[in-house]
Amino acid sequence: MWVHFVAFTILVFVLMWFFQIVFLEKFYKGMKTRSVTNCAEEVIASFEEDYNFGDRSSFIETYSRVAVENDLCIEILDKYGRSMYSKDVLGECLIHGKENRTYVFLESLKKSGKTQIMYRKVNPRTNTEMLIYVGILGKADSPDGYLLINSALAPVSSTIVILKNQLMIITFILILIAFIISLFLAKRISDPIDKITKAAENMAKGDLSTQFDGRGYLEAKKLADTLMYAEKELSKVDTMQRDLIANVSHDLRTPLTMLKAYAEMIRDLSGDNPKKRNEHLEIIINETDRLSAMVNDILDLSKLESGKQELHTTSCRIGSKMNEIIDRFKGISDKMGYNIHFIPDEERTVTCDVGKIEQVIYNLINNAINYTGEDKQVFVRQINKENGVLIEVEDTGDGIEEDKIKLIFDKYYRSENHKREVVGTGLGLSIVKAILKLHGYDFGVRSTVGKGSVFWFMINDQ
Ligand code: ADP
Numbered sequence: 311m312w313v314h315f316v317a318f319t320i321l322v323f324v325l326m327w328f329f330q331i332v333f334l335e336k337f338y339k340g341m342k343t344r345s346v347t348n349c350a351e352e353v354i355a356s357f358e359e360d361y362n363f364g365d366r367s368s369f370i371e372t373y374s375r376v377a378v379e380n381d382l383c384i385e386i387l388d389k390y391g392r393s394m395y396s397k398d399v400l401g402e403c404l405i406h407g408k409e410n411r412t413y414v415f416l417e418s419l420k421k422s423g424k425t426q427i428m429y430r431k432v433n434p435r436t437n438t439e440m441l442i443y444v445g446i447l448g449k450a451d452s453p454d455g456y457l458l459i460n461s462a463l464a465p466v467s468s469t470i471v472i473l474k475n476q477l478m479i480i481t482f483i484l485i486l487i488a489f490i491i492s493l494f495l496a497k498r499i500s501d502p503i504d505k506i507t508k509a510a511e512n513m514a515k516g517d518l519s520t521q522f523d524g525r526g527y528l529e530a531k532k533l534a535d536t537l538m539y540a541e542k543e544l545s546k547v548d549t550m551q552r553d554l555i556a557n558v559s560h561d562l563r564t565p566l567t568m569l570k571a572y573a574e575m576i577r578d579l580s581g582d583n584p585k586k587r588n589e590h591l592e593i594i595i596n597e598t599d600r601l602s603a604m605v606n607d608i609l610d611l612s613k614l615e616s617g618k619q620e621l622h623t624t625s626c627r628i629g630s631k632m633n634e635i636i637d638r639f640k641g642i643s644d645k646m647g648y649n650i651h652f653i654p655d656e657e658r659t660v661t662c663d664v665g666k667i668e669q670v671i672y673n674l675i676n677n678a679i680n681y682t683g684e685d686k687q688v689f690v691r692q693i694n695k696e697n698g699v700l701i702e703v704e705d706t707g708d709g710i711e712e713d714k715i716k717l718i719f720d721k722y723y724r725s726e727n728h729k730r731e732v733v734g735t736g737l738g739l740s741i742v743k744a745i746l747k748l749h750g751y752d753f754g755v756r757s758t759v760g761k762g763s764v765f766w767f768m769i770n771d772q
Pocket residue numbers: 677678681682705707708709710718719723724725726733734735736737738739740763
């Protein structure tokens with residue numbers, strides 16, 4: 311920033327020097343030429359408006375005033391080229407009282423064929439440049455007289471020397487100021503960024519309680535706030551991941567202990583007793599199922615969340631599909647006394663990724679069974695709507711508190727108060743959410759604490 315600031319200042323001065331020194335002379339001469347032309351026009355106008363109508367004194371007054379105001383020597387010649395009036399404010403001029411010269415100027419005018427000419431000439435005595443104007447008074451073909459103006463061109467070179475010196479001083483002072491201001495500004499901007507960078511390095515090393523301080527500029531403050539937010543989110547993920555590992559290891563340990571215990575029992579005790587052995591083997595098989603279900607959950611979710619999962623949509627008859635899924639729970643509902651009521655609507659064919667939607671319904675019913683009340687009732691409803699089919703899974707359990715509802719779809723979230731020996735990793739609803747989001751379906755929960763919950767989602771069928 312400092313380099314840019316100083317470079318910009320230098321650029322401004324280079325441009326200024328260039329224009330002042332190179333163009334000053336041109337500019338000055340152009341200005342002078344225009345000014346002399348204006349003066350000539352004023353005198354000519356007065357000649358035509360006053361002199362030609364007999365008002366000589368006004369004319370004399372006009373050209374005298376013009377001469378005085380502009381530091382000029384003005385000569386009015388008659389049509390033969392003889393001096394009639396003159397006003398010389400300039401002094402050392404090339405036209406006043408020099409008829410042989412004025413004659414030469416008139417010749418040049420005639421030769422040029424124009425009504426007015428202007429040229430520069432060096433005054434040999436003073437060695438300065440002079441600007442000479444020669445113009446016709448009256449008509450071009452029969453002039454009433456001539457107007458000659460001599461203006462001095464001030465030596466620009468001496469002005470340039472003065473300007474150069476001034477510019478040099480100004481340049482030096484301004485570069486110094488630019489240096490100081492930019493140093494100050496750069497410090498003000500880079501200090502908070504430096505601080506944020508150091509804090510971010512800290513955070514990268516794993517310190518998720520780093521404070522970001524972006525005082526100074528709005529942008530730096532915003533950056534600091536964003537980083538604070540990122541840090542908060544990261545630490546959330548961090549705790550969640552820790553929770554997952556704790557949950558998963560806990561959940562894996564239980565079946566593994568059982569597997570080991572029953573395998574040992576078969577080896578040491580029941581190996582020769584076919585009845586007992588089969589009983590124990592049955593337990594081993596069930597526990598293995600539990601384990602693989604858990605591992606599948608984790609795999610499913612990580613696949614779904616990797617963003618690489620695609621939907622393979624086919625059409626399916628939703629009513630019979632629901633019946634099929636509920637039938638899968640028959641074993642446990644008969645054994646443990648659960649009642650799953652299916653309240654169907656008219657059969658509808660919908661288009662979706664059947665395998666994945668099956669898993670959603672399965673997970674929701676599974677949760678309803680796990681969390682339903684003592685009456686062990688679960689209600690599953692198919693409600694046909696104009697633009698799709700609404701699926702509801704209701705239980706009569708404890709319900710979910712308002713503030714928890716936001717959390718239950720989060721990965722790894724599990725409430726601490728599991729009612730029964732509930733199998734779960736806290737991933738079931740995350741899988742539901744990932745699948746429904748992938749489909750773009752609406753979903754949600756209505757829950758009354760103490761009465762139960764209704765989990766619903768809407769299969770859109772355009
Ligand atoms: P889990 O394996 O713990 O069931 P889920 O992701 O399926 O994991 O559910 C997350 C949490 O949501 C559960 O721990 C539970 O607290 C809550 N939950 C899910 N379904 C229900 C329900 N039908 N009634 C009450 N709470 C539920």
